[in-house]
Every structure is written in C-alpha cells, then in structure tokens.
Amino acid sequence: MLSVPLRPPVNAPPRIIIEHPTPAVDGGRYAAKRCVGDRVEVGADVVRDGHEALRAVVRFRPERERGWREAPLTPPARGSGSTRWSGGFEVDAVGPWLWTVLAWSDPFESWREELTRKLAAGERELDSELAEGAQLLAAAAERAAGDGAGDDLEAIARAQTILESPASSFEERDDAALSPAVAEAVGRHPDLRDAAELERPIPLDVDRLRARFGSWYELFPRSWGGFRGVEDQLDALAGLGFDVLYLPPIHPIGVTNRKGANNALAAGPDDPGSPWAIGSREGGHTAVDPALGTLADFEALVVSAREREIDVALDFAINCSADHPWLTEHPEWFHHRPDGTLKYAENPPKKYQDIYNLNFDSADWRGLWEALRDVVRFWIERGVRIFRVDNPHTKPLPFWEWLIRGVHKDHPDVIFLAEAFTHRSLMQALAKIGFTQSYTYFTWKNSRWELSEYVRELADGEEREYFRPNFFVNTPDILTAYLQEGGRPAFEARLVLAATLSPSYGIYSGFENLEDRAVAPGSEEYLDSEKYETKARALDGPLLPLVERLNAIRRASPALQRLDDVTFLETENDALIAYVKQREENAIVVVVNIDAANPQEGLAVVPHDLGLPPSFTVTDLLTGERFAWGIGRNFVGLDPAARVAHVLQVTT
C-alpha cells in the first residue's frame, strides 16, 4: 500500500536547469584564477523542457560589490543540438569575484518562431495566433512602461495595435508580429518570473598580472653586499627584464647546530649558516639578519625595487633554529618526544639538525596560526607583496586557506608562490585553496616526451584554471644532472624552454654563470652551495645577453604570457622539441635542440588547424634571421656549437 503521497512544493520550481559552468574548479567548490584586465570566457548548459525560446545572461561582480553587472550570453547555434550558452566579461579589479548565469523563457520569441513556421507551411488562418501575440505584446508594453522605456513602449504598443485592428491587412499584421525591432524592444523588458540561476555563484580569484606573468631572479643578499649591495643591482636587474627579485630568508640565523660549508654538521666560526635556520638572539621571523643590513635598509630596497617595477619576494619558511625566540616563548608550539627532547626536522634518512618544525597539532594551534599571520602581516606592512612559501605541503591545508584568504581580504595584490614538490593532488590542492603560483616538476622534465606531456597536463583540462606554474631552471637545492652534464648548450636549452613555455619562470643566481658542479656524484646539491657560504657574486654571467633578449621577447609577445595557448609540433626527431604559442595575432614558434652534445636536424610540422596561412615568414627573434615557412613540414637544424634554439615570430 502507498503511504500518504508527497504534496507538491508550495512554489513552482524553476523549469530551467543551468549547469556545467566554466570556468569552474570542482564544480565551483574552488575559485578559478584570472588576472585583472582578462576577459573571462564563460559557458553553461541551459536546459528546459519543451521548445520555448530562452534568453540568458552572465551576471558578475567583485565579491564586495552589491549589485550584479550583466552581459548577454550567446545561445548555441540553431540545430546544433547543443545547449551551451557562451559569453564573457572583463575583470577590472583584483580580489575575489563571483559570477552566475541567469536564464528565462521568452514567450514572445517562442510565439514568433511558431508563427514563422506556420507561415512557412502556408497556413493563413491565424487570427487566434495573432490575438495571442497581441496579448503577449500587451504584457510586454506594461513591463516597458514600468521600466520607463518610452521608445520601446511606443514600438510595442504600435505593433499591438496593428495586430488587434480588424482594419489591418494580413500582411501588415504579419509584418508587425515578426518585426525584429519589436522583438528586440520586447526582449529588453523580460518577464523574469520563471528565471533560473546556477545553483550557486561561481567564485573567481582575480590577481594582478604578475600572478601569471613574470621573470624571477633569486639571489642570496649576503653574496651581494647585503640589502644595500642588492639595491645597487636593481638597475641592472631591471635592464635584464626581471620583474621579481626573490630573496631566501633574510632573518637572523641560528648558531646552535649551525651547518658548515657543504652541509657539514659543525660550522666553522665564520660560516654564516643556512638562512632557512631562522632565528637567533637577534630575533625571529620579523627581524633581519644584521649581516644584511637594517630593517630600514630592507625597506629602502623594496621601495627602490618598486620604482623599477620590480617586486621583492620574501621567503616564508615555517622553521625555527634552536635559537629562535619562539622556542622559549612558546615551547608548546614544537614537537617534543616522550623524553622531553625537541624533535628536529627530518625526512629519513635526511636530517635537518639546525631546524625545528612547528607543530600544527599543538594544543595552542590557534596561537601559532595567529603568530604566523602576524609574520606575514609584518612584511606586508613593510611593502612586501610576494611570498615564496617554503614547503607548504607539510603544513595543514586549512591553515593556508585561512591565511591566504585573510591576507587577500585586505591585500588582494599579495602573491603566494608554493615551493611544493609532492604528489600532483597535493600540489593541485595547494593551488585550489589559494596559492597564486607553484613550483613544478619542469626541472626534471628533459626529454621531448616528458616535456610535452607535462606541459599538456598543466595546460589542458581543469588544472589550467587554477594552477599557475613557475618554471625555475635551477634553485639552490636543484642542480639537475642535465645541467651538470650538458655544458652551455644545456643551460641555454633549459633557459629558452622555461622562458617560452611558462609565463612565469625563474633563475637562481649562478645559472647565468653556467655553474654546474655538484657536491657529489648523483647529487643535485651544488658544490660549495651558497646555502651554507657567502659568495662574491656579480651580474656578469655569459648567459645574461640571452636572458635579456628572452625577457624582452616575453614582454613583447602576448602569446608567451599565457600557458594554455601551446600546441606541440611533430618534429620527426626526438632531440628536437617544437611548439607554437598563439594569442590573438601573436604567434611564436619555438624549436629547441635538447641534445646538448650534437647537431640535430628535423622538421617542424605545422598543422592546418592552427589557422596560419598556407605560407608565411618566420623571424628568429634571437638573431633576426628570416625563413619561409608554411603549413606542413618545415626543415629545422640546430647545432649546439652555434645555437640551441629558434624563437620564431610568425609574420604573414
């Protein structure tokens, strides 16, 4: 037996379903990322029973604004069977945005379509239909009047009169009913009673341009004469085309268990220690290492850099040396063993005896969160707008989500770069919960197959909506075997690949000097690593002219300022990797010989579907040479003795 049946809902539920909005991350659970000035191309399926004509708009606003802005959406092509509406809007402010789709039925348009089909079928007994149309126009006229739209009201009322007048001829009434101008006037005053919206607005995080596009240079200030010495390099760095100057931690360095040269367990009296062993009697995360200068010097550096449109990026490393003030002020924030001893950082068999991790499972985790927030706040107040976050993947995701969201509330222009090398899901999770950019596995992708697969992974699918890679060619921790073995051609190849594949890329000082000696065979650690020593550095490396040229090309080429506009080309030679990047009128073809040791010849096969003309000229932006190319097979040969890469601009 049936139990008492369910009653219908009190209000009629919307007959229209709107679904599958793009761009959306996990169906809108997380925000997609865009930069200010971007046009956001949106799409959604609008589904309704029956054959009613539909209308849809995208509504969008910065989260802080009250009212929605609105832009029209284009319906799917007639007869395509598609239900996909599309359109877009420009984001003109940084910070969180929301957007949604609103759709409604258009009975007047449905009526027009039906009438058109009947007329086409030769029907002429349409009095009843025309009376229906007049009724719809009367309702539209009322809405136009309510909207105070005099011109529309007049146009609608005139058509209504013709439809209703027995004096009108069939043709007159037909003309009035089907007039596009009348339909447009009606469309401007929709009946929204049956309108439906997306289940929830879709979040969108809008950053400043630097979040997507920038050339990074990393240096240890102690090797350049401290903050003042670094300040002296700003003109040169600006001239080389760098946008971001990234400094490893600038705080006082611990003395207890300080590491010596080449990671020796015991430091000599003059060894400066690793800057990641943060904290000494001179202070912790909000102090500066006196060896580098004063806080005022640092602030002056930030200001000078900003004058040259360079951001100073600080390292945010949640570690403490044994001498960090927090160890005595907040012992409860650290891991203790049952015997009471402190647990230093380790990732067996690796040991970091000079570093203690904070314990996020501490009973006072809230106090710890607040202290870390205050650190970030401290540096923001001193002008810093970019943080390179050390090992974020070993701290709780909810902490980052809270921290980044909180910072962005007041400073939406702050950029967080995740230095995470871990499994893909966790790297994606960090990006989803708020990290602006991330380190990547680019460093270890050397073959044509690895590179193209990895870049496609980043550039295709949903990941491109929220995960922004930053391709570093090296770091103080990573001197790859490819660089150790390949000599200058290897350095050049990696530089060209990083600078042209990824809109954000970076160099750690020394790369341009072709530094390639590892501390031991099979190790990726530098010999006499700058992590434990002070070097005498200068901007005099042999690769700097190429760096300067590439940075200039990047700034002049919109296609190189995006990730997802890449198409890899068949080369018929695995030692040659080739790809096209296209952005509106700008098309750049890059060919790199990744075999550092030998000349290689092959093809760059340009497919039809890129939309390039059958034949065109390419200009090598590195050399100025010009070549005649076309759709199909184009010969390429690169001898590392002379050059490892073409960076070709298509001119038609």
Place this chain on the structure above:
Amino acid sequence: MLSVPLRPPVNAPPRIIIEHPTPAVDGGRYAAKRCVGDRVEVGADVVRDGHEALRAVVRFRPERERGWREAPLTPPARGSGSTRWSGGFEVDAVGPWLWTVLAWSDPFESWREELTRKLAAGERELDSELAEGAQLLAAAAERAAGDGAGDDLEAIARAQTILESPASSFEERDDAALSPAVAEAVGRHPDLRDAAELERPIPLDVDRLRARFGSWYELFPRSWGGFRGVEDQLDALAGLGFDVLYLPPIHPIGVTNRKGANNALAAGPDDPGSPWAIGSREGGHTAVDPALGTLADFEALVVSAREREIDVALDFAINCSADHPWLTEHPEWFHHRPDGTLKYAENPPKKYQDIYNLNFDSADWRGLWEALRDVVRFWIERGVRIFRVDNPHTKPLPFWEWLIRGVHKDHPDVIFLAEAFTHRSLMQALAKIGFTQSYTYFTWKNSRWELSEYVRELADGEEREYFRPNFFVNTPDILTAYLQEGGRPAFEARLVLAATLSPSYGIYSGFENLEDRAVAPGSEEYLDSEKYETKARALDGPLLPLVERLNAIRRASPALQRLDDVTFLETENDALIAYVKQREENAIVVVVNIDAANPQEGLAVVPHDLGLPPSFTVTDLLTGERFAWGIGRNFVGLDPAARVAHVLQVTT
C-alpha cells in the same frame, strides 16, 4: 593599513581533504544508478599535507537505514604518486543509497614507516624513537580496552612492555615495534579525532535488475483480442524470452476530432482512433477502453504476466482528447487562446488535432501535479511496475523529479522509461532527475562509425553512471529508411545490434513480420499504421526464431547484460561492425554485416589489451559453428543471403 585580521576558526578544520568521489554524477548533485546485487566500485582522492600514513574506509547505507555499514579502501600503490583510494561494496536492496569516504591519519603506522627508514639507513640510536612508539601503543591500548577488544589489547600491551623495558634487547624492541600483527591490532582501534569525510554523502539509486537488463515487446492489445487475447499470448512471449510487455495507452479514446486510418483528419464510424488521444465519456487516465476489456481483465493480465516473470509496462501519456473528463472538470489545466478557444497540440507544421496538452503553467499546477501522481498511483495499485512515459521532455523537469522520487519512496521497484527524442542535455537531465531508462537515437545510427561513436558516448564517461539506454529497433512512429530499403537482412542486422549492444532492447510488434512499408516516400510512418487501425496480429513472424535465440543468449551471457563493457574492433571494412563485450569470464564477440545487400569480407582485429589468450576458440551461438581465433587479425565473411551476423562466445 590592515584591518582587524581574521581570527582562526574555533575548531581545528580537518587536515585531510577527500575529493573526486566516483561514481558520482555532477559531483554528487545527482544519483548514480546501480542494480541490486551489483558491487559498487568506488574511488576517491585522499589528500593530506605531509607524509602521514593514512587509512580510509567507504561508508554506505540504504537512505532509510540509520547506521553506516563500512568496508576498507585500498590505498594507492606506494610510490605511484597517486592519491586515489579504491574499494567497493555490494548493494543488497532497491531504493536510494548513500555512501561516503572517511579517512584519518595513522600516527603509529607513520612512526613505523619512519623507524623502518631509519633502521634501513643504519641508525641505531633510537631510544627516543622507541619511547615515542611506546607512547603511541599506550594510547592504542586504551582505545582497544574501550572497544572491549581483549586480544588486541593484549597484543598491543605486550609490544608496549617490550619497548619500554630496559631489559629488552634492541632487536626485541625493534621486532615488537615493527610487528605487522601489532600494527593490525592498533589499526583496528583508530584514533578518529582527525578523521575527515567527503563534503556530502554521494547518492546512489539502486533499482531491480530489470532497470538495466530486459527484452521488451510492444503490442496494441486491440489487435490481439483485447486484454484476454493478450493474456493468451503470454506463454508464447515468455517462451520467446521477453521480460516486458509494453502496451500503448489502454484508456478510452476520444471521439471528437478522432483520427482515421493513416492519420486522416476525419475518422470513419468504425475507426478506433489513436490510443494517445486519451479520454472519452467512458473516462480518462484511470479508465480502460471498454473495447479492450474490463479493469479486472487488465488486472488479470498483469497477474498472469507476473507469474511468467513478465512485467506489463503501461504508457503514461499526459495528453487529453477533447472528450477527456478533465476538460470539463478542470478547464484551468489546459491552454486557452485569448479568444477562449482551446489550443490543441502541435509542433508546427505537425498538428495533433485530437490531442490537448496539459498546461503546467496553470494557476492550479499543484492540482494538476497531484492528479497526475494519482494516475500513476492508480496503476501501481493495480500491479503495474513499469511506465513508459510519452514525451517527458515537454513537461517540467521538476515535476518528474517530484513524481519519481515520491513514487520510489513507497515503490522503489517502479521503472520509468523516458520516451524522449530531444537534444542530449535534456535526455541526460531526464535521466539525472530520476528516469530509470531512456529511448535513444539508436534507431537512426546505421553506419559503423555512427554506431560505434554513439555507443561509446553512452558507455564512456559519466553518462554511463546514470543514463540507461533502451534500444528499440522500431516503434509505432519509427520505421527507418534502413528497414524500408534493406529487407530481411536489414531487420536481422538491427535485431542483432540492438540485442547485443544494449542490455535493454525492444521490438514493436510487426517487426518480426518484416513489415517495411511506409505511408509515403521519405516518411518513417507505417502504411496503415496500427496507431489508427486495428490489425489482426499473431506471433508468427519469420524472425521469431532469431529473437528467441538472441534472448536466450542474452540471458546466458553476463557480458550482454551491461552496456559499458564494450570494445569496438577494427574490421578494415566499413560494412562490417565488430565488438567485444566482456564481463568477468564471459566474452562475446559480435560481427554484423550492416550492408544488407552484399556479401562482405573483412577482419576482426582483437587487440592485446583485452586480456584474451594468444589463440582461442570462438563458438557461434547462433549456429553452433566453431572457429579458431586469436589476438590480432581474424578473417570474417558474412553473406546476407545466408546470415548477417556472428555472435561468438570465446572459449579458451
């Protein structure tokens, strides 16, 4: 200036994120579909910062049950970089189910892994580590005691004692710490304080088997002597292997504007009219056409059919003839023109002058919903458990969602088949909101390319989780050009394709008699269509032996009872379509010559990755012949004069 910063949350948010559950439809917005007895294979990404060992289980229950049932999940393979956990559970009851994933950290396992790595690295100063382990064991022992698990408690406490005793040797302590038995005992009493769950439980609709697998036969009872005459055919239908007997509407047929033979506008005095023009002075949707018998006769038919394990499926068509009682009882439920006239159904230039649609925008839409619910309830109370719903895509989606959910609350065994031919999104939407099965575009997919593309569309991706096709070879409305032109071989080819590609398929009476004459060139309407006439029908068509054989093969072949286990094979001849269906040990290869006019030769190329042995025997289940086949190319030739298809069972 920074405003007052956000405070941390009061409770520590979970450090574990669980995401991307499968099977899920639109991220869990809609239910995936399964049948009772199925094992539901589930997966989810479990992501946590750091390197903690994790545990996860799937929790599941029928929606009505209170407590969760639980099954373990298998972690991703070590070193795979994957975060995907997988497992499954069996659904043993029809109705709505829910499932979720619960995951937590396992500090003892993390500690064991770290200790193992340290021992492997040759470390022996591990007192501090072993003390930590003892502490973890003490906590586990407490939980085991709380759970009343004496054996586990004992095993854990013993290991703890060894670890803590200064008398134990290093090896003894090491053994105790790393014992898998101890780890398992600890694992049985987890500390769930940091456990995380999916954001929301994932819905799953579990139907009876007929929802997925069944052979349908459609007939007009008036051509078989009414309900009693149909009852006389049940033994024969059961013998042919049919599971569902589908009847077009059985209600009184309108007299006003009744259609005559071949859709003539005026009916003759003896014309019975279209059964879809429902309602007369004799009643509406809850009455039966007296020409077919009485309600008691119908009920007897349903009972007799059930005795033979045949379901009687009723047509649920929300139309009314001009004589339907609702037109006078509820005129407000219908579309009226401004001049007061009723609007009959039309889809210009097509007109259905004998039918009036209900108006779901009526002010009394709630009354209409209730009346329609009562119609369905009426027939359920008379034993009907399958409804073939006419044109559901022209009625509001929320109405269907409400109706189906309401019916399933008391009768989860009721099946709703959507007779929808419309754009893909709307067909998908109907399936998502509750329709058990759907008509498809199979009827018009004739070429090898069209068929394989269409079936892959249904079998791949998320659609297979909720959209169950029913492949009808013909309907009273659809006699395709392929059948009109191809003669018996075309009928045989379509029959084999429908019966072997789709677990649910159907035949409309007359197909087995090779009826192939259309009312006019270019039309898909039958000449002298049974929609407007009474025929003298009998189960005597020449195709019935093939139908009987195919239905028997289907029942004996698990591989043919699923959709998504299909792999299309290269044939090197577009006139030959070949596919394998595999389910556990059962593998069926089907080859069909879709060129009805000519003999065709080609190959069936069996790829390696199907897991079949290098060589094997195939037995043609239609003829009993045996052939030696193998991985790679197998010759096939089919001459329509003799046969159009192989249905081959792999025997190894």
